[in-house]
Amino acid sequence: MRDEGLAVPFGWLSLSSYQWLDAEPGRLELVPGEWSANAEGAKVTCGPSDRFTSPDGDPVSGTLSQSLNEGESMHFVRHGQTLVELGVRGGRYMIRTREATHPRLTGFLGVPVFDYDPSFVVPGRYTAFPVPKVVPIDTFRPDTTLHTELVGEVEFELDGNTRTLAASQNADGSLSVAFRDGTNGVQTAGWRFVTVQAPDPEGSLTIDFNRTLNFPMAFSPYAVCPAPVPGNRLDVQVRAGELQPQ
Template sequence: MSTSTAELDRLTQRWDCFRTGRNAALAAPHGWLSLTSFHWLPAAPSALPGVPGLWSFDGTTAYLTAAAEDDLSMVSSGQPVLGTVTAELSDEESLMWVASGSMVVELGMRANRYMVRTRDAQSPTLASFSGVPAFDYDPAMVVTGSFTPFDAPRPTPIATASPEVPGVAVLAGEVSFELDGIPYTLAAEEGALGSLVITFHDASNDVSSSHWRMLELTNPRPDGSVAVDFNRAINYPSAFTDFGTCPAPVPGNTLPVAIEAGERDPRK
């Protein structure tokens, strides 16, 4: 079905607003583009490259010991870190814990191991950012799909962007749709406020798009129908930085065609 010029203009304007919001979120001072390092915490108090203080963990507790010359302060209160502070997280949780100058140190638990990542508002990646490259809006990449929920959520092992971090996707069901008359089915997870999230491979990966992408769909309608708009396919943080631990698609979530819609590979 053809799209009128007026309707195409309206849809393109909505997509432009989406792109503006997406780029603004990525440009946050301590967002994903500010990552500058990743370190696993050692068992014995130790210095980490580029991170002030002495860091360690013991069981479920992370420890940081700092002196005045380390110039560290708590993100939550702004109080200086003098002596030892502790924190406890569950797997997949993160905490913007301490700051030093333009840098914030994120404490996280991944694969039941403590890690820290530095986020620097003056990072070269953030400083050079002018927006994520994207394919032009294509109305043909908007189709109607049908969501079939599973009887119960299905935890499924997956890889992640880090070979040291295994992951699990909790699948809520499957979304079926057609592109150019060919049917496809992809597994979906539940997103925020009842939406659906699909992480997928396609034939454009590592050519014009990144290694994989994700797409958030509308909430399923009462009849199970959903809007599948590949123009809104976005990169995971691992497309921008080597320090991401982003989830890879579940086995089978691969489209044999090139989805040249949504975000391109920002490193090409």
């Protein structure tokens, strides 16, 4: 299911550019039109010869405008086999182009993984913060800072020592834990994350590091992925879960 989800026509493997929009209308790479953005929203001005369509394939021309909130993205227009995604990151409007025939997509053979290791399935305990903490975090892009909401900490034992990692919460109640470890930059990407099922009423849970996944940045240089908070660093090699794609 993981490989199939990545190999969809306009998924993460299809990204071909990441471009900020300026206040003054101007041209961008890979797509025609005059693009700009300000506090009120983003817009592109195009003519019939630019051959833009809506994401559903209906021809469009003139000036198209759209306003989004921080962190939102949408499929904005298409140009042939190129889908243009509009989004707001770090208070600025950007576009990402997605190519249905990008070589990373057409040549994808699956994500390599470590062999399953039962020693990386560990019991843990969740302690919620009295109030969730919203903290600034770095991202894969040096020009973009985001914020994340941390809801508590997960404590567990690994390699004979007690470890603690801060966690955020998903809509279904599960926890998401982004972390660095000793395999980063050698066998794995710069950081990864593991999803943990919601703890029971006493706070008990199980962390299966064999389910550790890559962020989209492992597959494309045009992703914006939240970095772990500074304390989420394990001084051991977590040889479990997904490896760095080749």
